[in-house]
Amino acid sequence: MNGEELLHLYQTGKRDFSRADLSGLDLVQVDLSDINLSRAELDWANLSGTNLTRANLIRADLIHARLFQAQLVDANLKAADLAEADLSWSNLEGASLPRVDLSKANLHKSCLKNTDFTDANLSGANLSGVDLSGANLTRADLSGANLSGIDLSGANLTRADLSGANLSNVDLSGANLNKADLSESNLQKADLQHAALKGSNLRSANLRGANLTGAVLKEINTSLATISELNLAGVSQPSRVDLSSANLNKANLSCVKLQYANLRFALLYQTNLQQSNLSNASLIDIYLRGADLKSANLKNSILSGINFKGAIMPDGSVHP
Structure with missing residues (x-):
């Protein structure tokens, strides 16, 4: 089926195109709202600027598809394959994307507010300039993803894989990062105010200049991490910063403000x-x-x- 045939059938009232072979389809800037394309073959299709609001794209094959500036508001893309697809400047607000494959996809400047990315694969994706505020990224794979400067405020990233991701200058205020893997990630100058990081893995992460005021840091692992020039002060609310049982072995915590912090049972070997x-x-x-x-x-x-034992004390002496 070619684009003209599909558009003609759609305009006559047909909406169900599930399992159709539409590979390489070229339908630019048309209205296909409420269409059913579940399990359809749409690899290499060009749907740039197309209105796919509330579309059913469950398990659709959209590998290498071009969806530049497409409207996918409230669309259902559960388990769809969008590997290496171009979704730049698209609108996916409120879309359902659990278990979707967006590995190496281009999502530059797309709107992803309040989307559901549970168990999604976003490894290596370009997410620069996107709005992910309020998104559900529970257990999502974002390893190696470019998230520099984006809005993730209030997002749910519980158990998400963010290892090696670029999170510099990201707004993660109020985000849930409990038990997330942030190892070797770049969190330089990230805003983590009041974020939940209990049990998260920050091994070898770069947190230089990050704002962790009011964050929950209990049981985190920051061994070998760079955390200099950080403000963790809790003066206005004593013991607000909770680093109890945290692994801070060999971390760089020079010049860090930890007044009133709770460091009970913390590991600070060669820190x-x-x-x-x-x-x-x-x-x-x-x-x-x-x-x-x-x-x-x-x-x-x-x-x-x-x-x-062997620690260099504040006066410069070495403890026996």
Whole structure:
């Protein structure tokens, strides 16, 4: 079936084109709202500027499809294959995309507000300039994705794979990142205010200059991470920053503001804490063996059950 035949049938009232072979279809800037294209073959199709509002695209094959500036508002793309598709500048607000394959797809400047990406594959996708605020990305694969500068405020990224992703300057305020994999990701200057990061993996991540004010950081793993120039202060609300049981081994925490923080049971083996502010912090039963605390501020901090062996103390001396 070619484009003219499909459009003629659509205009006569037909909406069900499920399982149709439409590979290479060329239908640009037409109205196909409410169409049923479930399980249809649409690989290499050109649907640029087409209105696919509320379309049924469940399990459709859209590999390499061109959907530039397409309208996919409230469309159902569950388990559809959009690998390497061009969805730049498209509107997918409110769309349903659980288990969709968008690996290496181009989603530059697309609107993805309040979309459902549960278990979706977005590995290697270009997500620069997109709006993902309020999106559900539970268990989504975003490994290696370019998310630089985008809006992910309030998004659900529980158990998502963000390893190696570029998240520099991203707005993740209020986002749920519990048990997410952020290892080797770039979170430089990211906004993580009040984000939930309990049990997340930040191993070897770059958090330089990130804002984690009010974030939940309990049980995180930030070993080998770069976290210098970070503000984790909780002065207005004592103990607001919870790093209890966190793995901070060998992390760079120089110049970090951790006043009033809860670091109970934290691991800080060979961690760089030079010039950090730990005043009024709870440092109970923590492991500071070999840590560098030179010029650190420990005023009024609670010190109990600490292993300081080999640590460089604030006055520059080495603890025996």
